[in-house]
Amino acid sequence: AQSVTQLDSQVPVFEEAPVELRCNYSSSVSVYLFWYVQYPNQGLQLLLKYLSGSTLVKGINGFEAEFNKSQTSFHLRKPSVHISDTAEYFCAVRSNFGNEKLTFGTGTRLTIIP
Amino acid sequence: DAGVTQSPTHLIKTRGQQVTLRCSPKSGHDTVSWYQQALGQGPQFIFQYYEEEERQRGNFPDRFSGHQFPNYSSELNVNALLLGDSALYLCASSFLWKETNTGELFFGEGSRLTVL
Numbered sequence: 001a002q003s004v005t006q007l008d009s010q011v012p013v014f015e016e017a018p019v020e021l022r023c024n025y026s027s028s029v030s031v032y033l034f035w036y037v038q039y040p041n042q043g044l045q046l047l048l049k050y051l052s053g054s055t056l057v058k059g060i061n062g063f064e065a066e067f068n069k070s071q072t073s074f075h076l077r078k079p080s081v082h083i084s085d086t087a088e089y090f091c092a093v094r095s096n097f098g099n100e101k102l103t104f105g106t107g108t109r110l111t112i113i114p
Numbered sequence: 115d116a117g118v119t120q121s122p123t124h125l126i127k128t129r130g131q132q133v134t135l136r137c138s139p140k141s142g143h144d145t146v147s148w149y150q151q152a153l154g155q156g157p158q159f160i161f162q163y164y165e166e167e168e169r170q171r172g173n174f175p176d177r178f179s180g181h182q183f184p185n186y187s188s189e190l191n192v193n194a195l196l197l198g199d200s201a202l203y204l205c206a207s208s209f210l211w212k213e214t215n216t217g218e219l220f221f222g223e224g225s226r227l228t229v230l
Contacts, residue, residue, distance in 0.1 A: 004156075034218055043118075043204055043223040044157070090156050101147065101170055102206075102219055104156035 002027040002093045006105035013081050014113045021076040021108045023091030033074040034092040034102070035065055044090065050074065051096070061085070086112045116141055118222035120205050126228045127195050135190040135225045139207030145169075146188040147219060148180060149204040157204055163188055164210050192227075200229045 003026045013019045025031065032051050036044040048059025055067040065076045074091060091105045119138045127133050139146050145164045149157035159172035163182035182188045186207075192199055203226075206219035 036221075044206075044221040046218050046220075049218050092156075101159040101162060101172065102149075102157075103159070106156045107154075 002031060002095065002103045004091050004093050004103055004105035006091055006108050008108050009106065010109045010111065012111045012113055015083060016080050018079050019077065019081050019085075019110065021089050021091075021110065023074045023076065023105060025072050025074065025091070025093045027072075027093060027095070030096045031093045032096050033065075033067060034094075035059065035063070035074070035076050036090045036092060036104075037061075038088040038090065038107075040087075047076070047089070081110075081112050083112050083114065085110060118205055118207050118220050120203075120222035120225050122225055123223070124226045124228075126230060128230050129195055129197060131195050131229075132191065132193045133195060133227060135192075135203050135205075135227075137188045137190070137205030137207075137222060139186050139188070139205075140220045143207035143209060143220070144186055145208050145210045146182060146186065147206045147208070148188070148190045149206065150174070151202040151204055151224070153201070160190070195229045197229050200227060202226050 005024045007022050034049045035047040037047050047063050048057050050057050050067045058064045063078050088107045090107045092102045094100045094102045121136045147162040148160040151157040160174050161171040162169045166182045177193045179191045202224040204224045205222045208219050
């Protein structure tokens, strides 16, 4: 079984400032890792994913994340945020075997301050 | 290329009633999963369907049931609704087999169920 911890439930950031959203996971097997974004009253949209290979992955809208196996972390970063980045961000993990379920964290609400 | 579509987008029911939610997967996908997202929470896995059979199930009671049709579309049924069933229900589609599985799920915009 897997679990995901997103320690920060809310993160306020000034516009054009950098941001890091933290994600730690627990699993007894090898995993795939994901960040999804949810805008108000919408479904989930994939930001980026780590399947294998380079531990630094780049996604849409200027976001990137780094997989750290020793620290079991997959933190999301953006060097300069925009008002349009205001949303809920979910980290998720699944086993890399077959088509197993995604296990999500509780989410981090990112609020951009003008 | 149509993505994952869900219907209805919003609905209101009363306790004890039954509800059916519908999902059409992204073109070419063969697997459908359902998630429940309560207010302020992350999505929780309900179950997954492949080849018209339930392949995996999360920690949800038997009041939650589903179906997958030959065209890969799916339904989620919830019987004897409780207030706690109020949530956004998300459908996600994917390929089953690893060779064609890019890893991520593609989500619809959800059906928001309110139980009064």
